[in-house]
Amino acid sequence: MEVEMKNKFINHTGIQGQTPIVHCDLKPSNILLDKDMTGHVGDFGLAKFFADHATHDLSTSETRSIGIRGTIGYTAPEYGMGSEVSAYGDIYSFGILELEMFTGKRPTDEIFKDGLSLHNFVKEALPGSVSEISDPILFQTEREEEENFTRSVKIVESLSLILEIGVNCSSDLPRERMEINDVASKLHFIKGTLLGSEIH
Numbered sequence: 109m110e111v112e113m114k115n116k117f118i119n120h121t122g123i124q125g126q127t128p129i130v131h132c133d134l135k136p137s138n139i140l141l142d143k144d145m146t147g148h149v150g151d152f153g154l155a156k157f158f159a160d161h162a163t164h165d166l167s168t169s170e171t172r173s174i175g176i177r178g179t180i181g182y183t184a185p186e187y188g189m190g191s192e193v194s195a196y197g198d199i200y201s202f203g204i205l206e207l208e209m210f211t212g213k214r215p216t217d218e219i220f221k222d223g224l225s226l227h228n229f230v231k232e233a234l235p236g237s238v239s240e241i242s243d244p245i246l247f248q249t250e251r252e253e254e255e256n257f258t259r260s261v262k263i264v265e266s267l268s269l270i271l272e273i274g275v276n277c278s279s280d281l282p283r284e285r286m287e288i289n290d291v292a293s294k295l296h297f298i299k300g301t302l303l304g305s306e307i308h
Contacts, residue, residue: 130156130193132177134201136208154178156193181215181226185280196282203227203277203285210270212243227278230271238268266302269294 131138132154140150154177177187177197184200187193204215207226213219215226233241239260246267247260273294276286 127157128195130195131198131201132156132193133179133182134198134205135179135182136205139205184282186282194282195288196285199277199285199288199291200279200282202288202291203274203279206274207271207278210243210246210267210274211241212245213241227275227280231275234272234275235268238271239264242267242271262302266298269298 129152131149131152133151134149138149138151140148142148177183177193178201182201182204184191184197187197204226207230208214211226211230213226213229217226220226220229230241239247242264246263273286273291276284277291279285
């Protein structure tokens with residue numbers, strides 16, 4: 109599901125589509141799941157189109173914005189400082205969304221105060237304490253004990269890579285965030301590795 113959701117995100121941000129769009133409000137309630145558990149981005153009420161996308165680079169800010177766009181906890185920090193809307197803002201929101209999906213913790217949870225954020229919480233746990241911060245439901249299985257152990261090890265390895273992507277996407281500085289094409293490529297690789305290990 110994660111990889112499919114990222115593919116939809118790529119298309120909606122225009123990186124692989126014809127008309128680049130910045131969503132400006134990526135959050136769990138704006139991700140809709142179909143019967144195959146494929147994620148689709150919804151609610152484009154705050155979205156902005158890049159009018160002259162043929163001659164511009166999506167890595168630069170193009171659309172002027174007044175005030176903070178998006179939802180607290182998911183909005184890129186530069187928007188709070190008056191920066192213009194950019195694709196990097198959506199990548200930040202996506203990173204936070206991914207961290208929430210795999211830790212089960214919202215960026216607005218009560219534990220995140222006094223300088224501690226979901227981003228920092230996960231970053232400090234990488235790579236050695238991934239199993240301690242991940243959503244316990246990810247480790248539930250009905251397999252035999254030996255298979256259970258092997259699967260758990262592979263899940264922890266995959267979670268570490270996935271959470272690292274989320275941390276990189278949600279960096280405070282826009283230029284330090286991953287490009288979404290790289291995100292999709294790495295997630296496809298992780299998915300293939302994890303599924304491959306379950307076949308044996």
